[in-house]
Amino acid sequence: MTSEKREPGAPKATGMRQGLATYGDAGFSLFLRKAFIKAGGYSDDALDRPIVGITNTFSDYNPCHGNVPDLIEAVKRGVMLAGALPMVFPTVSIHESFSHPTSMFLRNLMSIDTEEMIRAQPMDSVVLIGGCDKTLPAQLMAAASADRPAVVLPVGPMLVGHFKGEVLGACTDCRRLWGQYRAGTFSAEDIEKVSERLAPTKGTCMVMGTASTMGCIVETLGMGLPGSGSIPATHSDRLRVAEATGRLAAELAVKHGPKPSEIMTEGAFRNALVVLQAIGGSTNALVHLTAVARRLGIALSLEEFDLIGRKVPVLVDLKPSGDHYMEHFHWAGGNSRLMRELRNHLDERCPTISGRILKEVIDAAEMVPDQTVIRTPANPIKPTGGMAVLRGNLAPRGAVIKHAAASPNLLTHTGRAVVFDSLEDLAQRGDDPALDVEPDDILVLRNAGPKGAPGMPEAGSFPIPMKLARAGVKDMIRISDARMSGTAFGTIVLHVAPEAAVGGPLALVRTGDRISLDVPKRSLELLVGEAELEQRRKSWQPPAPPADSGRGYAGLFQKEVLQADQGVDFDFLGPARP
Numbered sequence: 407m408t409s410e411k412r413e414p415g416a417p418k419a420t421g422m423r424q425g426l427a428t429y430g431d432a433g434f435s436l437f438l439r440k441a442f443i444k445a446g447g448y449s450d451d452a453l454d455r456p457i458v459g460i461t462n463t464f465s466d467y468n469p470c471h472g473n474v475p476d477l478i479e480a481v482k483r484g485v486m487l488a489g490a491l492p493m494v495f496p497t498v499s500i501h502e503s504f505s506h507p508t509s510m511f512l513r514n515l516m517s518i519d520t521e522e523m524i525r526a527q528p529m530d531s532v533v534l535i536g537g538c539d540k541t542l543p544a545q546l547m548a549a550a551s552a553d554r555p556a557v558v559l560p561v562g563p564m565l566v567g568h569f570k571g572e573v574l575g576a577c578t579d580c581r582r583l584w585g586q587y588r589a590g591t592f593s594a595e596d597i598e599k600v601s602e603r604l605a606p607t608k609g610t611c612m613v614m615g616t617a618s619t620m621g622c623i624v625e626t627l628g629m630g631l632p633g634s635g636s637i638p639a640t641h642s643d644r645l646r647v648a649e650a651t652g653r654l655a656a657e658l659a660v661k662h663g664p665k666p667s668e669i670m671t672e673g674a675f676r677n678a679l680v681v682l683q684a685i686g687g688s689t690n691a692l693v694h695l696t697a698v699a700r701r702l703g704i705a706l707s708l709e710e711f712d713l714i715g716r717k718v719p720v721l722v723d724l725k726p727s728g729d730h731y732m733e734h735f736h737w738a739g740g741n742s743r744l745m746r747e748l749r750n751h752l753d754e755r756c757p758t759i760s761g762r763i764l765k766e767v768i769d770a771a772e773m774v775p776d777q778t779v780i781r782t783p784a785n786p787i788k789p790t791g792g793m794a795v796l797r798g799n800l801a802p803r804g805a806v807i808k809h810a811a812a813s814p815n816l817l818t819h820t821g822r823a824v825v826f827d828s829l830e831d832l833a834q835r836g837d838d839p840a841l842d843v844e845p846d847d848i849l850v851l852r853n854a855g856p857k858g859a860p861g862m863p864e865a866g867s868f869p870i871p872m873k874l875a876r877a878g879v880k881d882m883i884r885i886s887d888a889r890m891s892g893t894a895f896g897t898i899v900l901h902v903a904p905e906a907a908v909g910g911p912l913a914l915v916r917t918g919d920r921i922s923l924d925v926p927k928r929s930l931e932l933l934v935g936e937a938e939l940e941q942r943r944k945s946w947q948p949p950a951p952p953a954d955s956g957r958g959y960a961g962l963f964q965k966e967v968l969q970a971d972q973g974v975d976f977d978f979l980g981p982a983r984p
């Protein structure tokens with residue numbers, strides 16, 4: 407490897423020669439880089455190859471990513487078989503249960519870390535290995551902003567668990583059985599045993615939660631190879647798709663493209679919204695897609711998403727809205743087969759990272775006879791999509807409900823509000839036997855949004871008050887500015903925007919007010935006169951800022967985070983300006 411002076415108009419530096427550290431002498435920078443990297447035993451031949459960066463998101467704190475070391479080895483094999491040089495580098499890794507205060511608080515941090523390390527280090531393309539809920543969104547956001555050729559490789563879903571003859575899935579059954587335990591119908595001994603069975607292998611939650619939803623979306627956007635979103639984490643096919651991903655990334659490195667901005671087009675995002683509705687996917691994915699699209703200067707419309715939902719049926723029979731799990735979805739043909747059933751709603755001309763257009767991916771879908779997991783439009787799980795967008799004086803900038811997982815009898819309901827001011831308030835009073843609450847009431851939780859909590863935790867599916875749970879009440883309308891886990895179910899109105907902490911109407915609700923929810927009409931109304939609301943608005947005081955938010959990342963978060971309808975991204979991370 408020799409130092410290379412770039413004349414004006416000469417081709418852009420590639421491989422080890424790109425992105426040199428600045429010492430004021432490019433030749434010295436390259437010499438120094440060479441000297442240090444040779445400590446790793448690399449030959450000049452290796453160092454002259456195109457470079458494929460590979461993110462390492464393995465962490466002892468992230469069991470969902472337990473197979474990442476094996477995937478990295480398989481990706482490296484693919485890269486080297488294609489004649490390029492793989493370079494593995496660490497990034498932030500986020501697991502749902504090990505992220506205080508909440509994983510969403512850290513998504514933007516991971517996106518910044520990933521973007522900047524792609525930019526800072528010499529690589530001609532990058533393989534992004536992720537899976538646990540916030541990681542694939544963060545990596546897509548980073549890929550969009552860095553705009554270097556990239557392939558996404560999900561880690562894949564876990565296999566199902568078993569307990570006393572019942573099939574278990576994380577984390578739909580975590581919540582269901584915990585609810586039974588709270589209600590006193592499931593023993594302490596059994597709940598302890600179940601904790602060993604709910605997540606029985608490496609990989610991501612195997613219901614159609616956020617991780618599985620994002621796996622399908624990665625494929626639909628065209629950013630990952632077909633099947634990569636659903637092959638079980640522990641199956642040998644996953645290593646083969648990892649190897650193929652490495653080969654593909656090496657080709658992208660040689661060709662210098664296509665770039666993420668050429669794959670994630672408006673049409674690709676619209677296709678992703680279609681699939682999101684048809685899988686009865688996680689509500690979180692709407693926030694994440696909004697954030698990824700925003701990075702590319704594309705504004706996703708909540709109205710269009712709702713319109714898609716009125717036309718596109720739910721076709722996938724997976725928990726939490728159906729009966730099966732991700733491994734069954736995969737062996738039924740996976741996302742390609744699903745898209746085949748949806749092709750009337752999709753823009754099949756969209757390019758994919760594999761070089762094929764979406765139509766070719768769909769044409770190659772495996773047709774599994776007699777499978778029942780992916781239905782046809784003539785025999786859907788539900789005739790319309792899984793989610794709806796609500797508007798009204800309580801949610802002027804929108805709110806979302808996953809009606810596919812809600813109680814049908816509550817989708818049109820007017821009731822008395824019972825308000826909890828914060829998560830702390832909910833924790834203190836929610837289970838108080840003296841709490842004045844009836845089954846027909848509407849529970850309101852506020853100050854749990856992007857700024858309020860902070861990080862918009864997955865608290866929207868908060869538990870039914872203990873005294874009602876013990877009396878057998880299984881579902882109530884719950885409204886909040888929080889999110890909910892994609893694995894949860896219930897009649898839950900989420901992402902109310904603007905949030906209460908910035909003075910949104912949710913801040914003005916009082917216990918005893920009447921609230922009307924009408925999902926068929928897409929409305930969410932606080933039945934209080936405007937004059938009274940104006941009085942309340944005048945006397946409203948913003949809540950105290952969250953603890954420790956005066957400095958550091960928490961301070962940055964408070965200053966920059968946007969509302970749910972803008973993807974909860976940071977304001978300053980919008981599209982690159984010319």
Ligand code: FES
Binds near residue numbers: 501539576615617
């Ligand atoms: Fe990692 Fe569910 S906790 S995907």
